[in-house]
Amino acid sequence: MSDIEVVPAHPTALEPAPGEGRARAWVVTGLLVVLMMINFADKSVLGLAADPIRRDLGLSATAYGLANSAFFLLFSVSTLAVGFAADRVRPRWLLLGMALLWSLAQLPLALGGGVALLFASRILLGAAEGPAFPVAEHSALSWFTDARRNLPSALILSGTALGVIVSAPTLTWLIDHHGWRAAFGAVGGAGLVWAAAWLAFGSEHRGARKPKRPPTRTPAGPTPASDIAPVGYRRICATRTWIGATVAYFCTYWVVALSLVWIPSYLHDAVGYTTASSASLVAGIWAVNTVVILGHGALAGRLLRRGVEGRWVRARFGALALTVAGLAAFALAFLGRGPAFALVLVLGIGFAGVMVTIAVTTVAQLAPPSRRAGALSVMNAVATLSGLIAPALVGHLVDAHGAGGYREALELTGVILLVGALAAATLVDPARDARRLAR
Template sequence: MTDTEVAPATPVRPLSKAPDDRRRAWIVTGLLVAFMMINFADKSILGLAAEPIRADLGLSATQFGTANSAFFLLFSIFGAVGGLLADRVRPRWLLLGMVLLWSVSQAPLALGAGAAMLFASRIMLGAAEGPAFPIAQQTALSWFPNSGRNLPSALVTAGTTFGVVLAAPGLTWVITEHGWRSAFGVVAVAGVLWALVWIFVGREGRYAVATGPDTPADPAAGAGEPTPDTVGYRRILATRSWIGVTAAYFATYWMVALTVAWLPSYLHDGLGYSTTASANLVALLWAVNAMALLGQAGLTGWLLRRGAGSRWARARVGGITLLVSAAGCLALTAAPSGPHTVLLLIAAFGICGVMATIAVTTVAEIAPAARRGGALGIMNGVVTTAGLIAPILVGRLVDTHGAAGYQHAVLISAAVLLLGGTAAITLVDPDRDRQRLAR
């Protein structure tokens, strides 16, 4: 496939500027990685500071789980709306507005707000962060053709893991030494600093639909490729590939939501690790996830260069990974604790994140550029409902069954991962669905 979905609305940049474009592409990608690092540092605070927050604000496990789920109350809706909006408004300004809203939402908690404001702040933060991942991916992919998208997409996705790898030990130290409210102040300041840099550096690349004088479009549309004139969102969302990667990505996000909200408590209360050891294990699992993402990008790129279709190079690689994670969850619930527990945690929580990159690049492959933001945003809106369900479910299980509730939650997660991996392997075939959309 050539990545030439859209006829140019403005002239393509002169070839003499190509080296400058390549340099800017990686600079923008680096900034988007930092953007996602801040995004997930924001999310991780409640999990890292669960015990002092619950003690200071007098929250039960169910109430604390509800506070985590409150983040996702508007997250999914705004994720879909933001993706559709990104097909009409320049993503550059959407990203800037989002990160400033993140910082504003953290301020009340940093300054001493109580339990009611905790819920309100998380709802506001969720609304502002809902479109972050699909719009960041859309912006990064606008700088690269399809054959070159695996690495930048993986790096942007890995930004979520890098954020927690740094946040787990760093914010845990801030929480321990200066109190949990200081952690909210740290991430708020980080968001403002990122926004100042993005104002001067951030913009879209040559493979975006032209929305302004400095946003060059893709070359002329290739024969047999879907175009925005013939492909509506409904047709894209009805493809088996979109349905399959959305189901698989839902399973991944289920695990992400549990990792952010409850993994530190599970390690401490369910498996008996100390607070420091739990924070270090959280950082390790996210670091492994980052390596898995980059490894998947390399493997997928290698398979595509050797002529493998995306069905194998992307969907089945991701699907098999989810099945391995499901096996890891099952083993965690059955095996006694011991040195092997870390390996099982890595299998269960450390590698399933690769499906996020695979889902994004698969949707970008089948959707024309003018529909890409909406297709990604709607997928993200559906997928992130896992974040609304999983934290509160675990809270109820823990309140009802005590530490054994964590084991029930991990068993449920195994079933979700099994379904997601099966969907990826059996439903997803981008080449088939791209050809059908082109008719």
């Protein structure tokens, strides 16, 4: 990262004027929601098929955790590289290339292969999928003003949850009736279909103009980030807001990784639920996540348009959500199977994911348009490192302590979530840091 100013090869699009391309904006947003659904269906396959894959390939819990962590080996690196490229190259082509690459990465496992191919496929899949979320957010947010970004951002993030909600029962049925390799073929085929639709209808807003440096303050309040002249990535990433949002996102993604990789096995092997019931509970977590994300997106947009500061609308709510999820993780470590366990699992853990869209819209408010994709990608690269750590660590705990390893993992998760809540509550203030960047 550097403070040297580089003019993008072609300027990043600014938000459209009211009413400009509104239908197109929502078509693009809808396509990106579907993209994230496929993205997380891809990620969920290994968690849903954990037992048959481990049995067929002879993998221990540690080795299986490492296979899932391998997904994140190049995830952050590719996120950084493609994220910075998105400030210079049309996101339309980047997203198309990523979708094609990750779809093709799934197909060899559908046809055969063992442990080596499993690891290679996950590494390639992670490299292709890593930049998808920040680039999709950047592409969609270019169509909307700051006060209207929460809902489209929430919709795109809800695509991750919808992907798991749809894929959990669907892929579980496919795995039970046709084997785990058929699930890889299904998600790979879905990605290729999306790529064809995006090629036909996808785009980003092209009404670009070079931003000019305005006064630091106006009678209406602090200058919005979209009007601030380009600043270096280093200055953006050194702000307390960027740091706090990234820490909170890191802690949230820890739960995302566990939900995708180990919670299905935990529910089946440690708590005693059937495979179908485990899939339903996992879908329930993501369903609550969707409701919270969309509800917050709609409410936040209304409050922002009424002049409420972003730190109250976004960061404080995110801190509350992470606190709820953290306390739920502690409770799950001591609850047995039953209605109370299911309620705490679904409602408590389901609250955590909203911090992702809060972090994204907070940094989008902070960073000027020509630095938005890079700033979001650096945040995503750092935050998703928890996906590299969590699966392998939990696999080691399970091999070392059996069912007790899951309990230790839940207690650790509770601590991590409370740390994220503290970071969001004490560090994040986008209006304050936007003013400092404008000086």
